[in-house]
Amino acid sequence: MPQKIVIIGNGPAGLTAASTARLTDRTAEITVVDSKKYDTYHPCALPFVIGGYLPSIETIIEDLNFERMNITLLLNTVADAIDRKKKVVTVVNNDDGSKSTLPYDKLILCTGSNVFVPPIPGRDLKNVFRLKFAEDAQAIKEVVSAESIKNVIVVGGSAIGIEVATEVRHLGKEVTIVEMFPQLMPLKISKDIALLAQKRLEETGIIVRTGMMVKEILGTEKVEHITIGTEDKLETLAADVVVLATGVRPNAQLAQKSGLKLVENFKAIEVNEKMQTSDEAIYAAGDCVSVTNLVTKERSLVLLAGPAVRQGRIAGINAAGGDTRYPGSVNSFIVSSRNFYVGVAGINTEQAKKQGIETTQAKITAPIRPHYMPTTKPITIKLIARSSDGKLLGGEVFGEEKVDENVNYIAFALQTGLTVYDLLTLDFCYAPAVSETIYPIVIAADAIVRKIERKKARAAKSA
């Protein structure tokens, strides 16, 4: 009898799990359950719809053609409960509330994340938006495009906040980003690099207010003002639209309700290297799980689409009877704006300090192509390494081009355990149209090597 595989959630992790499960077991009965009304969409592209860079949400909604792969897709359907003894999932149809049950041999939870919105008074006023689904982007686009809308406040200065602010500013609106932490992209990017991004945003006319709590959203019927401030001092800004980009959190409710083990710090599902939960018949992948950080070797939260896809692949293969492992993530992260990119992989100095590691770091700005090439541009790279042996721990990148590429080089070095010494002899290809003979990442590595060697020489002298 063919095995039954049920997948809850059809985001990046879920749809990948479904297709790899199918490739692994040609005869399995595979069912995917999702609460949305359409097959799937590309969440990271939502800001582009708002600003009109992409013409409509139809562009980023995708028909997966699961019939072709003989996968059953139950849309507009919510998984309500798991009976782990009987191996049955209860699902509810959103339209009529009707319940039905899906028996499974293997279950894969890809329940993703929920938008986290702090309990700000006034958050349910009209023209206050959160951004998660394609419909949200469509609604924001429709409202914000109106000529009557002048002032748009984006609450939250991380990836989505920056990208939404960029796109709305492109529509000619007055845009303010309000960030609670003293810098943009807090906990991700170090302050000096975040300031480079802030300066670029400000150059486009976006106002950035860091270290500012949102106290209240004000308005009759629809939003009119927003009160922000510090402990000492409040101020009120005009606001025709507020977009709450205050982050996402793992959606592990179904897992929790079903008694699966969570990683308490993160309220995310605990999985092993096979992406298997504490119930060996149940796998999980994507934003709802906690995976190993490959640098710290500790459990971490990732909440990124790329790792979700890679985890979904592992979960799908293993659930269908294959055997493959997910080693963990280095949290490669990139934010795109229209005039810069900023990215990071691994850990920063503060995180290393928490680990008790003595670090050496270097920040350099160097041209991505030879100085004589008209297409050259500067890129800023900060690397941090363990002082004892130069092992790379993390890096951040800021620039107009090749930021993704350099984040990937850093990630690659982290994942293969390279030292800054190793980076100095690595082959990178060279042609003046694309690069310098000595890449910026190598210049940064060399700066660290010299610092470490000087420290060693001083220590040897004083010994």
Next chain:
Amino acid sequence: MPQKIVIIGNGPAGLTAASTARLTDRTAEITVVDSKKYDTYHPCALPFVIGGYLPSIETIIEDLNFERMNITLLLNTVADAIDRKKKVVTVVNNDDGSKSTLPYDKLILCTGSNVFVPPIPGRDLKNVFRLKFAEDAQAIKEVVSAESIKNVIVVGGSAIGIEVATEVRHLGKEVTIVEMFPQLMPLKISKDIALLAQKRLEETGIIVRTGMMVKEILGTEKVEHITIGTEDKLETLAADVVVLATGVRPNAQLAQKSGLKLVENFKAIEVNEKMQTSDEAIYAAGDCVSVTNLVTKERSLVLLAGPAVRQGRIAGINAAGGDTRYPGSVNSFIVSSRNFYVGVAGINTEQAKKQGIETTQAKITAPIRPHYMPTTKPITIKLIARSSDGKLLGGEVFGEEKVDENVNYIAFALQTGLTVYDLLTLDFCYAPAVSETIYPIVIAADAIVRKIERKKARAAKSA
């Protein structure tokens, strides 16, 4: 007493050796000897001068300001002989033929490469050029820019040939590339990928004639025709200018004359991991040496500026008293044209066959960004791996963008010994503006994994 370091040659390897020697030993007396009249130039940028993409050779000639580092630079000077017993180099001034001697404690040979020109009758006619130095580019530019010049023949279809042809075509000339081998970039790129490049060149109006020997260059005073053909059939083409881009060979004459050990296959200087020749007081780096190919573990010829710089660094540090090693090269190579790039790292199927390795390969074409992004473009990646365990052996890349980046990913995997299985779980950063969640290189790796797994399954069944 400060040690004396003498460096012969001020190309990418030599100038890097000089500056790293200085950083390693602040007091050494460092002298660099070079036959050119200017400090240094950027050889890989010569085609851009010919086509006017760069305004003049002055753009790519550089004053190194060696005085600042207290390095003596003897220009217009040729190293004539080495007395290894006395540790003295005899140098000759090009202007007056005067000889002098330079005593050394450590000597670094960075004598680079010579243009190789086959003994074609007529090769010394006017308007027949070779391309090595900045003056060559200037001379070609001056002649080729004249309105009277209609037909330009480029002999040799590898990197320099393709780049020169592209730039001259951009000036509106009729351009023909004549290549002796049955494909462009022979011995570097596999035929199917080379054909993609050829098609793009042809789309710009360049005529590509592969499998064609040059029999004779004809003309009174200056070149007028060129006879090309196969064993069976000759034909004569009109030619106002001929550029001989027939390759370079290591310049190891001084080393050979001095009794240093050469790698016979390549007539290149043999060095160990410290970039030390058979005489422990003499180091060598750059185009004149043979280094280990990190994939085959055999001695190889590299002839590329990037590795030359990295080797120069190692030679400079070690000669000055430091201790660092050069592991070898994976021959990362990229050719740029105005409408495509093509690159490679590692070895191809034929080279693997020679090594007796059974290989599995996959070639895919995939979008570099999500299909809904207007900036997306296709890229073609071919990977080859060892069938027994999936260890990556090499890869080739063709496209309009991100070719350098993907060559570097391949090189990185080769240098860290990754398998195609490893590539499937690696973190790459993702944002729709820069990438897809699943990178093209991962799609290619996955295709190989599936092939290998199918082979295994078949083998298991038949066993």
